[in-house]
Structures are given as structure tokens and as C-alpha cells.
Amino acid sequence: MKISVIITLKKDVLDPQGKVIHQTLDGMGFEDVNEVRQGKYFEIDTKETDNDKAKTKVEEMCKKLLANLVIENYKIIDPK
Amino acid sequence: MKSSVITFPGSNCDRDMDVALKKFGFKNKMVWHADAELPKSDLVVLPGGFSYGDYLRCGSMASKSKIMQSVINFANSGGMVMGICNGFQILVEAGLVPGVLLRNKYLEFICKNVFVKINDKKNKYFKNVDNEVLEFHIAHNEGNYFCTNDQLKEIEDNNQIAINYCNENGKIEDQFNPNGSIKNIAGIFNKEKNVLGMMPHPERMIDTSLSGEDGSLFFKNLINNLK
DSSP states (O other), X not given: OEEEEEEEEOTTSOOHHHHHHHHHHHHTTOTTOOXXXXXXXXXXXXXXXXXXXXXXXXXXXXXXXXXXXXXXXXXXXXXX | OEEEEEEOTTBOXXXXXXXXXXXXXXXXXXXXXXXXXXXXXXXXXXXXXXXXXXXXXXXXXXXXXXXXXXXXXXXXXXXXXXXXXXXXXXXXXXXXXXXXXXXOTTSOOEEEEEEEEEOOOSSTTTTTOOOSEEEEEEEESSOEEEOOHHHHHHHHHTTOEEEEEEOTTOOOOGGGOSSOOGGGEEEEEOTTSSEEEESXXXXXXXXXXXXXXXXXXXXXXXXXXXX
């Protein structure tokens, strides 16, 4: 089963890369952009076949390694 | 005094640290990250470098390596653990000191000498250092210290800030902040002050013909404090 995880920076954390991307988009003529925040995306292929169990395991992975909860939030995308 | 320097895949300041520790009297051992046991040590050092290629987040992989459980146990039982640069990043990822290190504010790798002001001398790292300001070297891409407001309050209440970026006269101002760190923080202790994480490299300032002498002051003082 493949489970996807999206990690984003928390609201108050400075994201200089997102800022530079925003400025570049601005320079390219995409002037309507309010803000850009850069994040991370993971696809985890697990042997677990039970949806709930797999999600619980991935949540543990997020808390222990994939995300740093001081600065990041994680979102597990339901495998369907 | 016995010290141990942990080498992770991608560490590159481990040998400099070995040279520095030996120069000032430590009997140092190099310890591989995949070992389970720490040799008997009075000081454990996590050196600078780019452990695991800085994948995921700097220090995140190294913080889960086998030796780290022993390092964490050693720190929790009061043992002296010092993390320099990438070692500092490993300490925050291991939860031994609070906060995180973000990408530098202006997205540049910074490599230069800086001045730092010692904020607290009631600890074994800086006790008896005569100077208030030291000149150290920094070389990092992710040294922008960040923590939550609650954490910052706790850090300040417990006097856990070790050193702040400043000018040569010890003035702590925004213009002397190289990387955007909150409150110009360059180094921080755990609550008990036996664990120190800092971005600057004292081991690069131990030879007058190459650099400066302020690292020598730091190490000479450290070994005396541990005796």
C-alpha cells in the first residue's frame, strides 16, 4: 500500500526559499501570488495491507523522523 | 581527561576536533556512529560536517544512529556532550537541546570569523574564561536558530543561552547576526548545562599561524574545568 505524506512549515516559521520563489514568480509576470510556502512530499510503500494500521505507522514515522514538530506540520493523505 | 569524538558518515571536522582535544591534554578516542557503546568519557563531542549529506533535515538521520542512544543516556545522566555546527544540528534533532536550526536567512552558505559574547559562565564550558567576547569561525548553511515563543521563554528563564553573535566589543545587535538566529543565538545549553550546542567552531581557532587563539582559550579552560 502506498501512503503519501505532505510536510509543511508552520505558519510563523520563516521560509526564505518560498520567499525567493515568490519573488521569481513575480518577476516572471505572475503578479497575483500572495505567498509561496515550500514543503516536502513523501510516498511510502508499506507491506501493511490494513489501511488504518498503515496510517498509524506512518503517523509514528512522521512524529519520529519525517517531520520536526517544532517547525513543521504533517498531513497523511488517505490511500484510495 | 578522556574524550570521544563521534564520526558519522559525512562528518568532516572530526579530525580537527581530535587534533584540538589532544593538543590541550585530552586522551581522545574516535568512535564510529554504528558502535553501540561509548568508551568511558569525560566529554563526548559531536563534530561538524554534513552527516548523511544533510538529507531530510540537517542532523536528522545522524540523530537516529546507533551510538546516539548511548550519547543520549550519557547526557541524561549528567555527562558532558558538546555539539559543534552539524553536531549542534544533531543535538536539536535528538532533543538534547531545545529548538531547531533553519536555513540561513539570506540563503547563503556563510564561512567567516565571527565574535560571540559569552552569556552564561555558571557552567563547565565557560566557567573561568576571562574574556567576555571570543572570536570563533563559522561555516554553515543552516545555522538560523529558531524556537517557539514558549521555548524561548523557558530558555531565557533558565539562562540557557550560551553565546550570542556580537561585534568585537560584545555589542549584540541585528547587524552582527550572520544568519537570522532568534536573539543572535549562536549556542545553547540544555537545562542542566551539561549539553552545549553551538554553530561556531572553536577547534578552528587553536593555532596562531593559521587562525586565532580563542579556541585555545576555550579548550584549555574546558579541560581545567573538568579536572
